[in-house]
Amino acid sequence: MSFLDALIDHINYIGAMALFVIGLHTVVTHSNLIKRIMGINIMGTAVFLFFVAIGNVTGGVPPIIDQTNPDAVYINPLPSVLILTGIVVVVSITVYSLSLVIRIYETHGTIDQEEIAKMTSEDRDQ
Amino acid sequence: MRKRLYLLLFVGLFLVLSYNIMQMPGKSTVDAPAYNDTTEHYLNESIEETGAINVVGAILADYRAFDTLGETIVLFTSIVAVASILKVADQKKKEDDHE
Amino acid sequence: MNDIIIKSITRLIIPFIQLYGVYIILHGHVSPGGGFAGGAMIGTSLVLYTLVFGIDKSKQKFSHRVSEYAESGGILLYVSLGLIGIVITGSFLTNIEAGFPIGNPGSVLSGGMIPLLMVGIGIKVASTFITLFHTLIEEEVV
Numbered sequence: 233m234s235f236l237d238a239l240i241d242h243i244n245y246i247g248a249m250a251l252f253v254i255g256l257h258t259v260v261t262h263s264n265l266i267k268r269i270m271g272i273n274i275m276g277t278a279v280f281l282f283f284v285a286i287g288n289v290t291g292g293v294p295p296i297i298d299q300t301n302p303d304a305v306y307i308n309p310l311p312s313v314l315i316l317t318g319i320v321v322v323v324s325i326t327v328y329s330l331s332l333v334i335r336i337y338e339t340h341g342t343i344d345q346e347e348i349a350k351m352t353s354e355d356r357d358q
Numbered sequence: 359m360r361k362r363l364y365l366l367l368f369v370g371l372f373l374v375l376s377y378n379i380m381q382m383p384g385k386s387t388v389d390a391p392a393y394n395d396t397t398e399h400y401l402n403e404s405i406e407e408t409g410a411i412n413v414v415g416a417i418l419a420d421y422r423a424f425d426t427l428g429e430t431i432v433l434f435t436s437i438v439a440v441a442s443i444l445k446v447a448d449q450k451k452k453e454d455d456h457e
Numbered sequence: 458m459n460d461i462i463i464k465s466i467t468r469l470i471i472p473f474i475q476l477y478g479v480y481i482i483l484h485g486h487v488s489p490g491g492g493f494a495g496g497a498m499i500g501t502s503l504v505l506y507t508l509v510f511g512i513d514k515s516k517q518k519f520s521h522r523v524s525e526y527a528e529s530g531g532i533l534l535y536v537s538l539g540l541i542g543i544v545i546t547g548s549f550l551t552n553i554e555a556g557f558p559i560g561n562p563g564s565v566l567s568g569g570m571i572p573l574l575m576v577g578i579g580i581k582v583a584s585t586f587i588t589l590f591h592t593l594i595e596e597e598v599v
Contacts, residue, residue: 405562407552407553408552408553408559408568408569408571409486409553409559409560409562409567409568409569409571410486410487410562410567410568410571411486411487411562411563411567412485412486412487412489412491414489414491415485415486415491415568415571415575416486416568416571418491418492419485419486419491419492419570419571419574419575419578420550420552420568420569420570423539423550423552423574424549424550426535426574426578427535427536427539427550430531430532430535430577430578430581431532433581433582433585434528434532434581434585436585436589437528437585437588437589437592440589440592440593444592444593444595444596445592
């Protein structure tokens with residue numbers, strides 16, 4: 233019973249870990265570069281969820297101070313602010329890698345990692 | 359076969375991560391270690407010190423405004439990086455066509 | 458896309474999206490939102506315009522010159538507001554100590570320089586969205 237209680241208390245963290253593993257699985261097992269970028273995005277989302285879950289307070293309200301109600305319990309605003317920075321970084325990384333994928337497609341004619349590796353090794357053998 | 363091996367590996371990784379994450383303080387209350395003096399200061403003093411009732415906005419644009427400046431520079435840098443990859447090759451292609 | 462329904466609906470809905478984005482930016486210090494969320498909304502409305510009416514028409518509305526000025530203008534607004542703090546108090550990006558009026562907390566005109574900084578961030582984010590999108594789709598993949 234105590235295990236189930238602990239599970240319910242940590243359900244946000246466990247969800248974040250599940251998202252992270254799904255993203256890592258996508259990155260490792262797919263050779264399509266676009267799918268890999270999607271996997272990196274899912275991993276980033278997992279980190280955001282983990283960080284925001286740390287700042288959660290059960291029964292708390294968003295940190296917009298209500299001066300008529302001084303007893304209100306607010307959630308922790310600091311992780312939310314830090315994650316706002318993280319979102320911008322993930323957007324930048326995504327755009328940069330997408331532009332690299334466009335360039336790779338123009339050079340090799342494919343965006344499949346294994347085919348590209350095969351082509352480059354053939355070039356080296358010649 | 360290989361797919362199943364990968365699946366097994368990642369399920370194992372998930373179990374290890376979950377076991378470790380269970381050691382974290384679970385109950386989301388104001389007594390959690392993350393809810394420390396910094397947070398209390400932001401929540402109690404932000405109206406006097408910044409005049410904004412949205413504490414997230416106050417931290418973003420006043421307490422940690424320098425951080426946000428770095429963030430906008432990250433956006434700027436991403437544009438420069440993307441343009442340096444895509445635009446330069448475009449110009450090269452045009453020059454090749456002229457020759 | 459040459460569908461009359463999509464074109465009419467888009468023409469109708471874009472002003473409201475942009476108005477809502479401006480509202481989110483200007484109320485960044487009294488309600489959830491702020492420069493990043495509102496700027497993303499305005500940028501997304503321009504992306505929608507590009508998707509529906511094509512890159513050529515979108516270039517007429519939001520050319521490279523405009524995006525250059527918007528990019529640099531957003532950061533310049535931010536840094537110059539910080540420099541006001543340096544001139545008056547000696548430290549970068551000070552708010553109340555530098556003499557910005559604190560206003561009545563809870564009203565739109567409050568928070569010193571926070572709304573102005575949010576406007577700078579919003580311009581920057583919106584122009585970044587649309588510039589990156591134009592740069593990516595301009596590429597003619599063979």
